[in-house]
Amino acid sequence: MSVGTRKLSLRSVLMSIPTVVWALLLMIIFFARSTPAFFTLSNALNLFRQGSILMTLCMGVIVVSISGGIELSVGAVMTLAGMVMAWTLVNWQVPIPVAMLLALVVGAICGFLNGIFVSKMGIPSFIATLGTQGMTIGLSLVINNGYVIWGLPEALDRIGNGMLFGIPIPIWISILAFISSFVLLEFTPFGTYVYAIGGNEDALKLAGKPTWWYKILVYAYAGLMSGLAAIIITSRNMAAQPTVGLGMEFEAFSAVVLGGCFVPGRGTVIGTVLGVLFILVLRNGLNVMGIPTYYQLAIIGVVLISAIIMSILVERRLHG
């Protein structure tokens, strides 16, 4: 964020901090005071490890959202990638690295498909990804007749539940996803194009760039991230469920919006990380406080939706 000749006042710095940071701080204080178990290192580590899946998914969704799209299929694509990975491991005994690569490839292909629907066929992104969601869930069900796939090789457990330098591997994977998206959006020409497509696609087209191709790549990248998330969840569970990803797209969507991306062309990876943290802290805090699961969904849903609406309204007030 360039400051230029603008006077740096405390007020301008405070106003530039996204609202979600304040909300996050408030929430952390609230939970820390309600339950002592919340503010511990082991709980924090737990939080990040459980949240590594959502974080990875969001690293893909943010790129789509900046380009102006809505990605509703990330959960389902992750499920399918996980099913394919598990199926090949159990039935064809492929080496684990190959299965992991397969998960990435499946994710990328589904993303590619989304990209074609949106970019070449002109289908609105929310319908395209809704349709892909249905199709990938359908395929996930068909692969093993609706049953969970068990009996994955022991070595996989070392990835899902193992540590590296004292930090769980899933957290490392989500850090990898973060670095990937951060570098992509902030330091590569492609990143600039993504922002341009969100902000003013026609200008980019007039400049002679193949926006249709970039759009396809954007969705393919999100699919790749979904595949990466599939690796985490499959290795952690040591199983592949055809229903495991359901609902994650809502949290991913909320995290991205909370992180500051409510209009195309705006939004940052860091903001998204904060948005994900908001959701993770909310989820974790409610758990530690012992609130029964069936109230959690309602509370989380209401909180997220009000937060989204408020963010959008505040944004409109501030920037017109």
Place this chain on the structure above:
Amino acid sequence: MRIKSLLLQFSRVLALILLSIGITALNPNFLKTTNLINVVRQASPQIIMAVGMTVVLLTAGIDLSVGSVMTLAGVIAGYFLTQTELPWVVGLLAGLATGVLSGLVSGLMVAKVKLPSPIATYGMLWIGKGLSFAIMGASPFFGFCDAFRYMGRGILLGIPVPIWIMAFVVAMVFLFLQYTTLGRSIYAVGANPSAARASGIRVDRTLLCAYMLSGLLAALAGEILCARLNAVDQDIGDPFLLPAIASPVMGGTSMAGGEGGVGGTVIGSLIMVVLANGMNLLGISSLWQQFVIGLVVVLAVWFDVAMQRRRE
């Protein structure tokens, strides 16, 4: 232009007929009266929801919450039916009121807060899910009284009650859209909101009506389904969203708003239902149906988008 749209509508009916002929050729059981009545009966909730979705689509919006409203209405009705001693009518009406209320909230978010309808109704979807889960918890409600179950299992003059209800809904909404001022305003608002506003139409009120109607019909469909199943479960309405979108779009109701109608939606719904029944009769695993429905949605919308582009 009218000839063109009539031809298009005719081609959809033709597609339905050809599909039916094709299926019958592969499995003659399809044309048996019992099968056909069964098919239409099973499709009644879906058709009712598709009609509600049609109204919203006509305003150039979309209602992504219909699946979860369906579940929620069933949960609320189930709650009153099994957890209280109140007469069953209370449960019935409470469920319908839930649908209207959720439509009201969605409509307010779209009309007043000016949220894009996919986002507003997507939020409503999750509110509905959260409420369903909070009210019902992990144990589904079941065992409803016979009077309520008549809605799903009764037979009147040889025809199952759900079909009667569906026919009534289709007729009423058709008349509403064609012959009432509010109905015509729905078309106007979808086709060109600013022109509609300029000509004195209360756009906000029209939008609210559209979403409330969609919510009401989703609730009705949910109650019929639960009456038939004699139970309500958490995500009972989820599989109904995609067909509810595909049917009107395949039937000629454009996502751009302002064109289409109930007749086309019925044809679109029948095509989807016949397709599903055909797949069952041909022994294709029902697990494939999710895949097919997703594919159909994408193709139907693609066709709609392509047609709209041609116009420009």
